[in-house]
């Protein structure tokens with residue numbers, strides 16, 4: 419006889435999984451602990467984990483572990499499974515593609531799905547100018563290629579990134595990323611010709627968008643010089659840096675300045691893209707049209723895929739053979755992306771992200787009324803965060819943040835932290851989560867906060 423909650427192999431995920439928080443052991447349970455012990459012995463200590471579980475299935479709004487626990491997923495594997503884990507259309511598309519062919523290398527023998535993804539990206543990204551795309555494997559790789567394209571197009575070298583920025587973990591993207599621990603410490607030297615400008619961070623700088631933009635532009639003009647500058651790269655809403663939403667007017671002023679000075683404006687929408695913010699791309703919220711857009715994370719429901727999309731004349735500035743990679747635009751990942759993009763466009767997911775955002779925002783601001791340790795609630799759509807502070811001084815409270823997140827996970831709710839000061843809990847639920855689970859997840863977080 420099997421216990422009712424024992425997961426039998428092969429596990430099946432997707433939306434038909436029971437949509438419930440269910441704890442049958444403590445977290446981690448014995449089977450999860452067994453995997454964590456093997457991980458500690460076999461996997462580099464440099465690779466950490468947030469939830470101490472052994473995942474075996476996921477779908478809708480839950481992640482199920484090997485002990486039979488079902489956890490509410492408020493992280494989507496870092497904003498990746500936005501359409502829902504093991505989405506049936508993605509499963510079918512991947513199964514069909516994997517049986518047809520697994521790889522040719524697009525640079526050797528091109529195939530339809532890569533071109534179709536490029537067409538979809540050219541159509542969906544902001545602006546109605548002529549666009550082209552190139553596909554890669556990871557967000558960091560897309561960012562690296564966007565910089566390559568901007569340098570080739572402008573004939574200039576310098577790149578400006580912002581305080582609190584996160585653009586990846588490869589050498590160039592480490593240089594672009596702001597935060598030392600854990601992303602950069604000891605990994606230098608970093609790529610040259612990267613400069614950092616101050617962001618608009620309304621909760622902490624109190625500046626209007628215009629004031630913050632003027633501050634950044636002055637620094638760029640005095641310390642870099644427009645004539646040396648290939649690109650400005652920015653996340654329209656920052657991800658790892660703390661879900662910082664710039665003040666109104668900040669991004670349009672930067673775009674205007676870039677355009678007036680022949681500088682390529684790159685929106686890194688790796689985390690904020692694909693319906694996450696209640697718009698297909700966060701740039702739309704601020705009324706900006708970037709020259710280049712980088713995408714990854716939500717693009718293919720969990721298959722590794724990334725892209726650079728932008729003005730056709732910039733995308734074509736590179737000599738033939740200058741862009742590419744063995745796996746970039748892998749056919750299985752492209753098949754998944756086409757199914758995911760269809761779901762984003764035709765299953766009302768932009769609207770669903772807005773509804774989720776209303777629940778998150780209203781619940782967290784209500785909590786803020788009774789608990790002044792929540793200094794700020796911010797974000798758009800299903801990309802909302804709470805910043806925790808010492809109410810007396812406004813100083814970041816990373817210890818409280820870590821304790822609340824840890825307690826929520828122990829109670830069966832996967833939440834992620836972020837922020838330069840480690841004092842932000844970010845909510846990134848899959849757009850396939852139901853309202854009941856969302857509310858229950860927030861109840862658990864609120865109760866954990868009340869206990870600390």
Ligand SMILES: *Cc1c(COP(=O)(O)O)cnc(C)c1O
Nearest residue numbers: 556557558584585586657688689
């Ligand atoms: C995650 C992230 C990246 C890096 O993506 P990887 O796929 O992990 O390389 C780059 N930019 C932003 C904004 C991200 O959130």
